[in-house]
Amino acid sequence: MAEDPEEGMLSWDETVFRDEHVFEIDYVPEVFRHRESQLQTLQYALRPAVRGNRPLNAMVRGPPGTGKTTAVQKLFGELGAQTGVRTVRVNCQHDSTRYAVFSRIFEAIFDYEPPSSGISFKKLFNQVTDKLVEREEVLVVALDDVNYLFYENEASDTLYSLLRAHETHAGAKVGVILVSSDLDLNVIEELDGRVQSVFRPEEAYFPVYDRTEIASILGDRVKAGFRDGAVSTELLDRVSEFTADAGDLRVGIDLLRRAGLHAEMRASPVVEEEDVDAVSEEAKHLHLARRLDGLTENERALMEVVADHDGERAGDVYEVFSERTDLGYTRYTEIVNKLDQLDLIRAEYESLEGRGRSRVLSLEHDPGAVRERL
Ligand SMILES: Nc1ncnc2c1ncn2[C@@H]1O[C@H](COP(=O)(O)OP(=O)(O)OP(=O)(O)O)[C@@H](O)[C@H]1O
Ligand SMILES: [Mg+2]
The missing domain is CATH 1.10.8.60 (Helicase, Ruva Protein; domain 3)
Incomplete structure (x- = not known):
């Protein structure tokens, strides 16, 4: 028999993969190694919930890709299987206001989205807590990537509502896990005093592997x-x-x-x-791609403008930006600060000859790489 030149080659329907799904972002690994002590801390905090009591609050911190979200998913998988406990993980990158967070919670409890016609926050909140009390359920909320709530100035209000739910609604039992990957952000210090006084979390730190x-x-x-x-x-x-x-x-x-x-x-x-x-x-460039994916249209627009005007003064960049978006200077400054906190751009004060001090905006990544992924 003649030798098959194709031998040792893959044909169209052949693959090197056994299960490609294990490489996708939403895959929760079966074995979760090297995080025993962190899991223990979180289990300790959540244990009261299983007995129908309000759990301790917890804070999870660590750089990107260190297993924080996975730890929460693993724990919630076990905890959510218990009767009397309702677990909700909110991705604050997508739901970055108090209203959006409570809409997610509402959805998890009622199994449908709150009316899109828009009901007041108070109503939304009351329906959630009434239902919890009626069902005698303990609610455990993980605010994943909570740093985004801080960037939008929504963190204190959101936490205040969650942590004080039992005061406004007798019998409501809510525990909160905050997850942050922004190590420059001092979560506790950035919260209002009224929230700080009731938030004393157990802490779990996730170091890089x-x-x-x-x-x-x-x-x-x-x-x-x-x-x-x-x-x-x-x-x-x-x-x-x-x-x-x-x-x-x-x-x-x-x-x-x-x-x-x-x-x-x-x-x-x-x-x-x-x-x-x-x-x-x-x-x-995975980080860059992920960060850019989470941006709103206006934020992306500013990234594009900065990519074209790398290293220019904030005031000059605004001229170009305002033509494209019609946004005012205050909103512009907020977006600049957020992109700065996300390490997408650097906004630094520089003394300019004869013109005092002004902020100069520059990209943290190569402009070509940014443009390609926008
Ligand atoms: N100990 C582990 N064992 C197996 N897989 C892990 C482990 N830790 C992390 N992973 C995997 O690494 C990827 C990143 O983990 P994860 O999403 O939990 O990180 P993270 O700390 O939440 O990151 P970020 O702060 O960027 O959200 C996921 O695909 C996850 O399955
Ligand atoms: Mg995560």
Whole structure:
């Protein structure tokens, strides 16, 4: 028989993956390593809820990609299965006002969205708490990426309503977990005094994973996601090293998936170094892409303007921006501050000859990379 030139090559319907889904962002891993002490702290805080009592509040902090959201998902998976406990995780990047947060809570409790015609916050709040009391349920709310509530100046009001629900509604039992990945933000200090006095959370810190931890976690993912032999130990080491340099596990997971797709494109049944090299540039910009995805239209517009006017004075940038958006200077300044806090731009005071001090806006990333992803 003649030798098949295609031997050792993938055909169209063949794949290097066993289960590509394990590389997607919403996947909750089966094994969750290296976070035992953090999980213990959170379990300790939430335990009273299982007995029908108000849990302790908790605060989760740590850089991006360190397992904070996953920890909450794992815990809520267990806790939500208990009768008498209702768990709700709110993604504050998308729901960044008090009203939006309570709409999510309403939806979780009633299984449908609140009327879009718009009811007052008070009504929304009353319906939520009345239902909880009626059902004798303890509510545990995780405000994930709570830093976004701070950027919008909504954090204190939101927390105030949640933490004092039992005062306005006898019998309401609510516990709160705050999750923040902005290490420059001092959550407690930034809250109003009236909220500070009732918020004394248990704290869990999620440090970045070191290289060995990354290798073990990515190893699990490779086993679950790739066919046997598709990814060698050496290749896994290389990906782990790259991931440790980036400091975010998500980069490694994304890199594995992209490298797998790249290998398939070459019809190779094995993922090689060249596949990793070919896609690593894109994986590196994962943070940037994620941050940009969460922006509103006006915020994106400002990113575009700054990309075209990198390093210019805030006043001059505003001239261009206002032509595009009709927004006033106050709102403009708010957006500048938010983008600054998100590390997308830098807004720094510089003395200008004869003109006093003015802020100068510059991009934190390469303008080309930003434009490409907007
Ligand atoms: N210990 C772990 N074991 C397995 N997978 C993990 C672990 N920690 C994190 N991951 C995975 O890494 C990715 C990022 O984790 P996660 O979303 O929980 O991070 P995060 O701390 O919430 O990040 P961010 O602050 O950016 O929201 C997810 O795909 C998650 O499944
Ligand atoms: Mg998260």
